[in-house]
Amino acid sequence: MKMTELAYMDDCYAKELDATVTAAEGNNLELDRTIFCPQAGGVECDKGTMGCGETAYNVVFVKKDKGRVLHQLEMPGLKLGDRVHLSLDWDRRYLLMRYHTSAHLISGIFAKDLGAKITGNSLTTEKGRIDFDLESFDRALIEQCFDKARELIKKDLPIDIYSLPRSDVESKPEMVKLAMGLPPNIKVLRIVDIKGFDAQPDGGCHVKSLGEVGEIKFLSADNKGKSNRRVYYRLR
């Protein structure tokens, strides 16, 4: 079957879209195209509604399953071939976009300034958590990283999203790290580029300039063993 077109990758600001149901199993639907970003990479999924005729079905969870995007609805009723109108819960999505971009920013600073290896993250509408591997645990250094993040947000660096053929990336020494660790079947890389700061391959949704991230509040830092650190923060 044809893969779902991931419209959110081309336009992170699209709030509505018409689509067709291409598979339906109970409450779980696949579409020919979607603006709902599935739960992935530690970022919570989008929510919203799928309208058909007079009925609006709540989209309560979206996940990727072996390359398919499954939209879980609150109730059954839609079937193969139905035309649907997708509407995002935009407040939720926009906040998740701000969190996702902020996590790239903060992780980038931890990596560059502290030499920390990022081991994971969890981004919800409530708070962000970044896990990293670092021997020393100095709260003042972490505070400094957050200060630097605020400076860069103030500079309002633009964020570009573009595609590059893997062969191009691998032939340029300054970019080859972008392809490292990616499965060999990925031939085109989608790059999220915070201009002048950090570029990474990424499949998620981001704001278009750092100023949109807004105010960051550092909440706490936990020591989870020898070199395992966790940092929590909140956006306002």
Ligand SMILES: [Zn+2]
């Ligand atoms: Zn990301």
